[in-house]
Amino acid sequence: MSAQKFNEERLLNVLMAPQISEKATYVAEKNEQVIFHVASDATKPEVKAAVEMLFKVTVDSVQICNVKGKSKRFGKFSGRRSDWKKAYVCLAPGQEINFAASEQG
Numbered sequence: 001m002s003a004q005k006f007n008e009e010r011l012l013n014v015l016m017a018p019q020i021s022e023k024a025t026y027v028a029e030k031n032e033q034v035i036f037h038v039a040s041d042a043t044k045p046e047v048k049a050a051v052e053m054l055f056k057v058t059v060d061s062v063q064i065c066n067v068k069g070k071s072k073r074f075g076k077f078s079g080r081r082s083d084w085k086k087a088y089v090c091l092a093p094g095q096e097i098n099f100a101a102s103e104q105g
Helices: 008-014 022-031 044-055 099-104
Strands: 015-018 033-038 059-067 071-074 077-080 084-091
Touching: 008 044, 015 044, 022 033, 033 044, 044 059, 044 084
Parallel strands: none
Antiparallel strands: 015 033, 033 084, 059 084, 071 077
16 A cells, blocks of 8 residues: 555644654564654554655564543543544665655755
8 A cells, every 4th residue: 555545635644643652662662663742633644654654664564552531530520631643654674764764854
């Protein structure tokens, strides 16, 4: 499945932001994976095509995880954060995404 099969405008809206945390850094070093915050209706083929189109890398596989929103209270008012979706993108051997270099370009 290549990027031509999907609408390019849709692919630009699939990836929201990279997930940058201690766990994400550990996963990146150990498994050559990158974690992204993605649209809640995104599919694995869409995420793969979007990463390949935006970062010019080869993607091996994609795992998607639905993250449940936390319940929060502010005084007597209780609310709930919205649910969101994250994608673990496994890159081909030798491939790398450098976010520090991407921001300057």
